[in-house]
Amino acid sequence: MKEKKILCIVTGGIAAYKAAFLVRLLKQRGALVRVVMSKAATEFVTPLTFEVLSGNPVSWDLFAPRDEPGVEHVELATWAERIIVAPATADFISKSAHGAADDLASTVIAAARCPVYLAPAMNAGMWENPAVKRNVALLEGDGRRFVEPGSGELACGKTGPGRMAEPEEIVGALERSFAPGNLDGVRVLVTAGRTEEDIDLVRYISNRSSGRMGFAIARAAREMGASVSLVYGPVDVPVPEVDSAKSVRTSAEMKRAVTMAFPRCNLLIMAAAVADFMPAGKNPGKMKRGVKGIELELRPTPDILASVSGKKKKDQIVVGFALEEKGGEEKAREKIRKKGCDYMVLNVISETTGFVATTNRVTLFKGNRKVLETGLVSKVEAASMILDKISSDTRLKRKPKRVVRE
Numbered sequence: 001m002k003e004k005k006i007l008c009i010v011t012g013g014i015a016a017y018k019a020a021f022l023v024r025l026l027k028q029r030g031a032l033v034r035v036v037m038s039k040a041a042t043e044f045v046t047p048l049t050f051e052v053l054s055g056n057p058v059s060w061d062l063f064a065p066r067d068e069p070g071v072e073h074v075e076l077a078t079w080a081e082r083i084i085v086a087p088a089t090a091d092f093i094s095k096s097a098h099g100a101a102d103d104l105a106s107t108v109i110a111a112a113r114c115p116v117y118l119a120p121a122m123n124a125g126m127w128e129n130p131a132v133k134r135n136v137a138l139l140e141g142d143g144r145r146f147v148e149p150g151s152g153e154l155a156c157g158k159t160g161p162g163r164m165a166e167p168e169e170i171v172g173a174l175e176r177s178f179a180p181g182n183l184d185g186v187r188v189l190v191t192a193g194r195t196e197e198d199i200d201l202v203r204y205i206s207n208r209s210s211g212r213m214g215f216a217i218a219r220a221a222r223e224m225g226a227s228v229s230l231v232y233g234p235v236d237v238p239v240p241e242v243d244s245a246k247s248v249r250t251s252a253e254m255k256r257a258v259t260m261a262f263p264r265c266n267l268l269i270m271a272a273a274v275a276d277f278m279p280a281g282k283n284p285g286k287m288k289r290g291v292k293g294i295e296l297e298l299r300p301t302p303d304i305l306a307s308v309s310g311k312k313k314k315d316q317i318v319v320g321f322a323l324e325e326k327g328g329e330e331k332a333r334e335k336i337r338k339k340g341c342d343y344m345v346l347n348v349i350s351e352t353t354g355f356v357a358t359t360n361r362v363t364l365f366k367g368n369r370k371v372l373e374t375g376l377v378s379k380v381e382a383a384s385m386i387l388d389k390i391s392s393d394t395r396l397k398r399k400p401k402r403v404v405r406e
């Protein structure tokens, strides 16, 4: 973190006192730290505390008179290499999700072009409020990164999720962002979303995959310098900007698109939740309701992961995903053996992990070996951690950079 320019934005929650520890830790690691507070934050901790800890003046007033001419919010946003909002209140998350800019803190975020991290802290009721969840999803869609709150005793006296991540964890996320694994010149193919398998003209079977994990991987791979192609089924979140994106609907369409694109990629990450079963025979019309129930015969869908793994060349890496109920480690190891892929990302089904959730807890296997185990982190963080590990694989082929000689 030496000489890295970090802007800490402190908003008005009890955890503002933890931000003092964060500033101290960042300074100890050699970072240059400036602090902006919301007006509400100054009710919890005085600006003087942050001035002393950061060694810099602290601002909170958008319209404060200045000794030198200049636009402070633009100057701060341009100065920062990383912005960390800690604690991030429900109010501040809502404001920044909607682009509001009515005080110094929110105006800096609105003007920021550098990576912005948020460490939410609030009562469990607020953290689980659907409006807060919506706003977090909006910000994640805009590429903002969350350092997920933990569960534990909260300032309100209750126990539950919403407790701000510890300062050490926040510093870890910032450090990782400065030294990400490198995927320069690597061609990455990512699959994301779910598939739909037709029963008749209007009905289908599918699953609840949102596309969040796959899209987070595509975005992170691009940030790490890869050229990224995406094959995605139906999703619930906006499609990220990548080098090429193909939308498909059924497992058969996904297989075709992946098989076509696979020979050109160095790294394939199959994060899509491809249906395991499809109706045995498609009814060409719309089935009538009738009085009796119907029996639906299902047959397995094409196994895309096994098929591409069987065709991969020595310098191609294939990563599969396994979604299991508790204790799926053995199943994940078995899946690697059966499918012949190189890595397997295991995620476990729970309220906060697997499908739908914005968070995940993953274990990465390389062959039989466990090489990464994350705590509960945002899917964006999980994606960075997975790619960080895989990027050091020596089999990864990179297109050499062209050297221009004068």
Ligand SMILES: Cc1cc2nc3c(=O)[nH]c(=O)nc-3n(C[C@H](O)[C@H](O)[C@H](O)COP(=O)(O)O)c2cc1C
Pocket: 010, 011, 012, 013, 014, 015, 038, 039, 040, 041, 088, 089, 090, 091, 092, 121, 122, 123, 126
């Ligand atoms: C004692 C007290 C504690 C609070 N703690 C939190 C909190 O932990 N998280 C939160 O989102 N809001 C909390 N609030 C509410 C915020 O302070 C309030 O929404 C405020 O408008 C936030 O302003 P800001 O987002 O501009 O900092 C608390 C309020 C009080 C009075």
